[in-house]
Amino acid sequence: MKKLSAFAVIFVILLSLVFSGCGYEYAELNLRAEYARDLEGTTLTVYNWGEYISDGSDGMLDVNREFEKLTGIKVNYLTFESNETMYSQVKNGGVNYDIIIPSDYMIQRLLNEEMLAKIDTSKLSNYDLIDEQYKNVYFDPNNEYTVPYNVGMVGIIYNSSVIKDIEHSWKVLWDKKYKDMALNFNNPRDAFMTAQMILGFDLNSANKSDWDKAAELLKEGKPNLQAYVMDEVYGKMETGEAAIAPYYAGDYLTMAETNPDLKFFYPQEGTNIFIDSVCILKNAQNYDAALMYINFLLEPDIATANAEYIGYASPNTAVIDNENYYYYGNEILYPKKENMPKVQYYHDIDDEIRSYYETLWIDVKLD
């Protein structure tokens, strides 16, 4: 029984850790909109990408805490790492979410499956800040269901201290010169994109043989790769463990802060552009709080903090036109018209083709 008392001691020590104080200081915010406290005490569940909100680390603004302080609504904040994981969680009915922030093609799929609630943008006093070019997009032509959160494009990051001269093409991932130095995406849609671009295919091809050819190309390139990774790419590129990786432009900017040797380009074959937008689920438990939260995310101060923390391009004019914004006029995030790469959006593909490429991905891995 002595062991039991030992465990009781551990328990007490650890619990005292749990309940000791917290040290985040609230910021002084200039807000455009009014926020009522009539929903005080309710909970709002937000399901977002990992590292996709300013969270108070490194002395930056903690968006969720500020919202809680302002409205008295408790934010239950959870993260996912791919559109597919998010979909799986939302769909299986095991858990409930109010707000989700998926990408374009996944929003299209959720709309087809009638899982999203309408958002009345006239109730969002900050909606006028959204740049016109991100309104009426293909997955939400009448701006009924989504509010844009971030915009991004995929490019290639390389370490200029190891690689001096590099061809601006997706082919570098297949180049034997860079054997064991290159990484690729560990998710089928993005990994297939790198091959589809080389082959000049439509990213949303309904033709199985296109996907077969892309899979063959991926298999061919596999021995050249060090690994397939997602966010682990940060550590690998920052430390020089790997030297070339395709990833999202915004993440490159964050990595370059740590390792200035890292350089970036958009491949000449073209690339994928995406919009991640805020949506409210049909079975949301706290719809009004969700609207309030979305309006809060659009606040200039909040949107700027998020844009600076995340490093992705913002669709919010209050951010883009703000000269004090850290990435103001950044050429990678906001390329001038003449430098804009050829881009394609992902669209939702019909069930058959989707499950075809999702299974092909296993073939690539098992090859």
Next chain:
Amino acid sequence: MKNKSFGSRLIAAPYIVWSVIFIVVPLIIMFYFALTNESGVFTLANLASIGKYKKAFGISVLYAAISTLITLLLAYPMAYFMTKLKVSSQRMLMMIVMIPMWMNFLIRTYSWITLLANTGIINTFLGKLGLGPYKLMYTPGAVILGMVYDFIPYMILPIYSVLSKLDKSLLEAAEDLGSNGFTKFKRVILPLSKPGIISGVTMVFVPSVSTFYISQKLGGNKTMLIGDVIEYFFNLGPTYYNVASAISLVLMVMILICLFVMNRFSDDDDGGVII
């Protein structure tokens, strides 16, 4: 007397109800999923599609078998030497072997990346000696190393507990009858430690064959073990629950067969073995 024993049987009732609802019923539901399609119609298509993943099954069994063998070869001498020590040091060593098991296994696995990476500790050290860098990470070897490392305490402990209970007089008898060290080991010690070996092998093989974390972190996602395939499908959404259930079912049957084969080697049927 009858009533009293009825009473003591009755106190098992909560457990029996519990085990039916939370052990038996979930397996039945999994069976149901494996044998139906998304809209609940009976089909054998899920089970038929498993042929596509035979390579994943193959690699999983191969990696798990190799790592179980290595674990056994490393753990047996360790357990044996432990029994030769003073009783107090034995207990201390037991603790020392067990303590890493209290660390979160994800962290234990992840720390290996710091050791094995191209810019990691081992390669940096070798670099100072003018060697390398060697490619240690993202190889089958790294995955097997991860399995051996994560599960070796589960092999040491049962073997040690059997060896430490060996009847000393048996060993003396063997010596009296003229056995030398090796024959004594082969004829007496090894057969007697079989139950420990079997439970150790089980406890290492089962988690190794079904893991999905170790292969992802130390294998760099370049191949898929069967656990990875199940996890991949699970994360794609409910459409795939049927296939995922079918693969899980086959995995379960496969493990049971392996355990069955292993149990044939043991005559020990203490405590009700399933098979």
Next chain:
Amino acid sequence: MKTLSRIYVGLIIFFLYAPVLVMIAFSFNESSSVWVFSGFSTKWYTGLLTDTTMLTALEHTLIIAVLSAVIATVIGTAAAVGILALRNKIAQKLVMSVTQIPMMNADIVTGISLMLLFIFFGKLLGLNESLGFFTVLIAHITFNLPYVILSVMPKLKQTDSRLREAALDLGCTPVQAFFKVILPSISTGIATGFIMAFTLSLDDFVISYFTCGHYQTLPIIIYNMTKKSVTPDTYALSTIIFVVIFVLLIFYNILQNKSEKSSKKGFGK
């Protein structure tokens, strides 16, 4: 031979502890890398106190571990007594076989099958949310139970059945007989079962992964972190847990050795 075996034991211990040492070293890293050591700092330890996500997860982990271990110990001990009292040997064997399923099965299979069950019941009951605190708790109790039963049962078998009968003859009710006679003689088995249950629950990742919903435990948070770049704060938390356990166990061990020595001396006199 003796030195050789010592070296071998030393090497295995080194193997077991190398990653632990790495973890401890990097928990004191100045920069946020767990790859490159750039200087000594304790900032990750102080930073831990403000990391609400991790602390909430730790709280969840401890709550689940304590509750599931306690409940599993109570139900499991009762079950062990009841199962041994079964006179139908086939029924007994059947119950024991079912008991072994969670131990023999791969965690991923147990996890998925439980998840399917919870979602199925959730839909049946029209619940808005079927995964959460209760489902992780149930899952943990389920995989803890066999370990408790298998720790208690051997001790029960060793207990002389005549003891209970004697107690009954002396006027104890069956309940009194259980608490006064049987329970003390199986207490070590119960304690072992409880500790195993607690440990398993603390470390479980796979089954929680499939059943926890929003109620995320520490291993789930750590899993999410290792999907990105792990920062030394995870290492710092693990180091604290490691050191606490290490010190307590070593201390306990020394005490035990001392008490044994003194009792031996007592016999000598």
